[in-house]
Amino acid sequence: MDDSKGTVNRSLLWLLSVSICGTILVVGILGALTSFWFAFEEARDLQDDELREIAQLVSLDEKNAISSEAHPPVDDEPEMRVWVIRIPKAGGNVSTPDLSLTLTPNLSDGLHTVGSKGESWRLYVRTVNAGYGLAVAQRTSARDEIARDSALRTLTPFLLVIPILMVLVALLIRFLLRKVNEVSEEVDRKDDTDLTPILPDSVPAEILPFVTATNKLLGRVKSSLQHQRQFVADAAHELRSPVTAMTLQLENAMAVETMPEAVGCRLAPLGTSLVRMRALVEQLMMLAKLEASTPASPQKMDGKSIVVETLGEVFPLADSKSIDLGLVVGEDIVLRGSEHDFRALARNAIENAVLYTPSGGKVDVRFYRDADMAVLEVEDTGPGIPEDQISRVFDPFYRIAGSGQVGSGLGLAIVRSAADRLGGRVSLLNNHISPGKMGIRFKYIQPLHQH
Structure with missing residues (x-):
């Protein structure tokens, strides 16, 4: 979702900024050139008017006429001087050696542009x-x-205004499009546990159709997930009775004293498979219950006592594998949430560690307070998890190839589902115990004083 959001920002925000700023730049340049041309022509017209006024002033009286041979005063910028030249009506061309300017006597009254000697x-x-x-x-x-x-x-005004205007437009576009980013972030935060519609109250009219279509999609996804979870719950419930009946019948058959030993050996693997199937059905029902039910109002519970009780339930499995199962708990910690969810989380986390730890290994459980967080850690001496598969082990039915264990791949999926409902987060890290020895560190963190 992050990549999609980045694409939206680059396309929409970038396109608007470039198109509007480019338009401002082009129009500004055309305006500047037009202003320059008009100002240039206006300045030339004013200079022509100055020539007319000078001609009127010096021609009021014949005595005021200035000869072309008059020597003008010296100044700092001779190129800027205005020259008044007498042109006799009789005679030939009028030449002014000082100016390298030659005038014909037949020039008509008015303005002229004359070229002379380059x-x-x-x-x-x-x-x-x-x-x-x-x-x-x-x-x-x-x-x-x-x-x-x-x-x-x-x-000068154009050179100052154009870049300032471009920056302001870019900032305004980013500010006005912040609602698009907010909607994108809201959708990005949603997962399969939060499919509530996006509130269209404060959404701009331009993106309202997109929000409406997204809400419809969320509704279809929610309906699909509900049907899927209901199917899993129904299937697990329907499987529970025949699996239980088959287990009882197998136990009764194995209890017959006259059963041949060869038949008993043949039935033993069937018993193992039924035990595994029964555990799978129980986990399916637990996962379906966690995902299908609506989270109840948070209730206070004693996290320490739940962890201790859960450890006692898993201890027989650890003892059968000669695993050193240890517990370190601190002060009493009161959590808020569903006791059923936290119990399922703790049991599956500890049981999963015991299940994947080789015989004779070690599993340490710690439950303590860290500032305003309750922390549950389970550390084992198992084989570890390949780094590229750590993010997938929380998916239902995902199992690491070659693990050699008979798990169903639902334990960590149950843990994640329970953690989401409790408002906490879970993580798994490979724990390098010593050279050549690997383990897994499971960590669950839940904020205290939740409202």
């Missing part, structure tokens, strides 16, 4: 009288530099 000039020509006219000139390169500097200043 330079471009912007002129405004105005006729003063029948004898002469005025040309107000400025280098085009200087005008463009001024216009360009003015237009570039209009780009």
